[in-house]
Amino acid sequence: MNNPRPITNLRTPAAAQARPAAATHAARQRERILDAAEKCFIESGFQAASMAHIAQTAGISAGLIYRYFDSKAMIVKAIIERHLETDGACAIDRLNSSEDVCAAMLDLFECWQRGDDPKMNAGLFLDLTAECTRDPQIARVVRDKDKLIGDGLAQVVRRIARARGVILTDAAARDRSDLLQCLMEGLASRVVRDPKLRRSSLKPMLERVIDVLLA
Amino acid sequence: MNNPRPITNLRTPAAAQARPAAATHAARQRERILDAAEKCFIESGFQAASMAHIAQTAGISAGLIYRYFDSKAMIVKAIIERHLETDGACAIDRLNSSEDVCAAMLDLFECWQRGDDPKMNAGLFLDLTAECTRDPQIARVVRDKDKLIGDGLAQVVRRIARARGVILTDAAARDRSDLLQCLMEGLASRVVRDPKLRRSSLKPMLERVIDVLLA
DNA sequence: ATAGCTAGAATGAACGTTCATTTACTTCGC
DNA sequence: GCGAAGTAAATGAACGTTCATTCTAGCTAT
Numbered sequence: 001m002n003n004p005r006p007i008t009n010l011r012t013p014a015a016a017q018a019r020p021a022a023a024t025h026a027a028r029q030r031e032r033i034l035d036a037a038e039k040c041f042i043e044s045g046f047q048a049a050s051m052a053h054i055a056q057t058a059g060i061s062a063g064l065i066y067r068y069f070d071s072k073a074m075i076v077k078a079i080i081e082r083h084l085e086t087d088g089a090c091a092i093d094r095l096n097s098s099e100d101v102c103a104a105m106l107d108l109f110e111c112w113q114r115g116d117d118p119k120m121n122a123g124l125f126l127d128l129t130a131e132c133t134r135d136p137q138i139a140r141v142v143r144d145k146d147k148l149i150g151d152g153l154a155q156v157v158r159r160i161a162r163a164r165g166v167i168l169t170d171a172a173a174r175d176r177s178d179l180l181q182c183l184m185e186g187l188a189s190r191v192v193r194d195p196k197l198r199r200s201s202l203k204p205m206l207e208r209v210i211d212v213l214l215a
Numbered sequence: 216m217n218n219p220r221p222i223t224n225l226r227t228p229a230a231a232q233a234r235p236a237a238a239t240h241a242a243r244q245r246e247r248i249l250d251a252a253e254k255c256f257i258e259s260g261f262q263a264a265s266m267a268h269i270a271q272t273a274g275i276s277a278g279l280i281y282r283y284f285d286s287k288a289m290i291v292k293a294i295i296e297r298h299l300e301t302d303g304a305c306a307i308d309r310l311n312s313s314e315d316v317c318a319a320m321l322d323l324f325e326c327w328q329r330g331d332d333p334k335m336n337a338g339l340f341l342d343l344t345a346e347c348t349r350d351p352q353i354a355r356v357v358r359d360k361d362k363l364i365g366d367g368l369a370q371v372v373r374r375i376a377r378a379r380g381v382i383l384t385d386a387a388a389r390d391r392s393d394l395l396q397c398l399m400e401g402l403a404s405r406v407v408r409d410p411k412l413r414r415s416s417l418k419p420m421l422e423r424v425i426d427v428l429l430a
Numbered sequence: 431a432t433a434g435c436t437a438g439a440a441t442g443a444a445c446g447t448t449c450a451t452t453t454a455c456t457t458c459g460c
Numbered sequence: 461g462c463g464a465a466g467t468a469a470a471t472g473a474a475c476g477t478t479c480a481t482t483c484t485a486g487c488t489a490t
Contacts (some may be wrong), residue, residue, distance in 0.1 A: 278440075278441065
């Protein structure tokens, strides 16, 4: 008499409806596993991080992970989706709230440089982008999200340009946001390849470049 | 009576002096293995590419690889060094020869987009950069080379600015080359995350931005 | 010329290890 | 006491690496 699968499958949202108390616990456990996985992925990369290490970091047994996730690939997928959610939204939010695009970008630069925010990690960003060239499923998710981020950034560009008295067409705003995105993502690479790079030496020219992009 | 190591160690340059005929064969084999490894690394990433797959791609047995390389890590190191050599030098050469910095950058963009040149692959570049955040040895090699590339780029900036009648200090040229590098590396990320991005939509704003950086 | 010898080149099976995943068992809350 | 939560050992596949063995090309003595 083997019972290969739990009767209430925690991996489906159906469990949430069935028993609310257990569901919140399950959700918390999933978060715990994802937090640990994120830490491990940053430390070792998606491929090299082992389930054993993730389990140890989460403070649970390796087998227990499989109660909450079907496979390692599903954890990777969940981390990527979470990262895309926070990373993209956070960047747009910063630009929207600060009004000073240059300062917002330099803040992001410093955040990457410190490496203290697991949600905005340069290594993870680069690894994730590289993975797109190899895993079509990941590529699709990333490109879908990237399109949304690009749209959001284009809107920010249009809004700021309008505040400066310039009316941009959709296409023109998009060309400018593409280059802005290029700059931001380039900073991720710069952070890693030149750790000595300072905000102060970046600021003057970045200001002038962004001025061109918004006028 | 076992003889654990070959008397002429192919992995040391000393072998080249000893027997020139065999040395050229060894060098050719090493190149063959590196070419195969490069292909596999682009296809699967540094971590996921297996020695068996590299051997199969090279058309030799798995064991033979160890006659020419001590370990997989050494192959990774050799590929990275080869990549840094060609990638950096090639970019500077293009800028030096074309005089039109914008066109040279867009050429590089298209080269990455086509993905036909194994020496200039965006996925490999991103993977390699991500690896810096995890392997200190790789980080050191990449950062040393990055410094040289930055110096070269700063010189190009100074030269072009001077041709336009602007004299830049070393620090000013460096600030500009940092942002140029930022743009170029951002393009590697853009190529992967937005495959539909076109040279024609990039060109107008890139021209204006580069104009600012060189004047 | 050629048979025998030698050493490097190459093979492929086997090794020990590690990994993701499964299974059998225990603990805990209700 | 029953089902859910959790553990730890087991499993088989895959990995990097090694090793005994075979192949091959060039040299030497006859």
